[in-house]
Amino acid sequence: MLPLLLASSSVYRRDLLARLRLPFNCSSPDIDESHRPGETAIELVKRLSLEKARALATSHPNHLIIGSDQVAVLGGQIIGKPHTYDKAHQQLMSASGASVSFLTGLTLLNSQTGHHQTDCIPFTVHMRTLSAQQIQRYLLAEQPYDCAGSFKAEGLGVSLFQRTEGDDATSLVGLPLIRLVDMLLAEGIAIP
Known part of the structure; x- marks a missing residue:
């Protein structure tokens, strides 16, 4: 088996990959993650996941390299990581209902x-109607400023959801394990 390399510094992706109980290492790729003019959200995440993997191919020959990238889309617009309380509050107010x-x-x-092998895995979160006070309490409790959409689905953020829709809930956290297992099986990796 070729060694596995996760092309990410994300603790969330690392924790997800650990669920498969396969040995792996992590390395953070250095790429330009800018959105190109005219590029759809699907094209963007597929391109960036491939670029992240390719960025480490020379320094890690003879590896299976996993690249992943995620965007949140609200009202047809890509919303990124908020990084601040104010931006997170705005995102959640816009997502309310x-x-x-x-x-x-x-x-x-x-x-x-x-x-x-490259793919795009969608997952939709239908948000509850949220008050400014609910959003404030949530943001102060969990501080999800490094998360697209301004919530942590694996934590208290689930309380903001009315329902979810999709084939693989792990894709919401940033690494779709069901699809990844398909890809690993196609490379001859035995799981479990």
């Missing part, structure tokens, strides 16, 4: 052969 689509690009690159 609405649906937020999370698109996660996933790539598995065999750096030995150059072969890659």
Whole structure:
């Protein structure tokens, strides 16, 4: 089995990948994550997941490299990580009573052969109608400023949801394990 490398510094993705009980290492790729003019959200996350994996291929030959990237889309607009309380509050007020689509690009690159598998996995969160006070309490309790959409689905953020829709809940956290297992199986990795 070729060694696995997660092309990410995300603790959330690392924790998800650990669920598969396969040995892996992590390395953070250095790429430009800018949105290109005319690029759809799906094209963006697929391109970035592939670029993240390719950025580490030279320094990690003979590896299976996992690249992933995620965006949240609200009202047809990409919303990113808020980084501040004020931006998070704005995002959650805009999402109140609405649906937020999370698109996660996933790539598995065999750096030995150059072969890659790339996909985009969607997941939708239908938000409750939220008051300014509910949003404030949530943000102060969890401080999800490094999360697209301004909430942590694996934590208290689930209390903001009315319902969810999608094939793989792990895609909401940033690494779609069901699709990743398909890709790993196609590379001959035995799971479990």
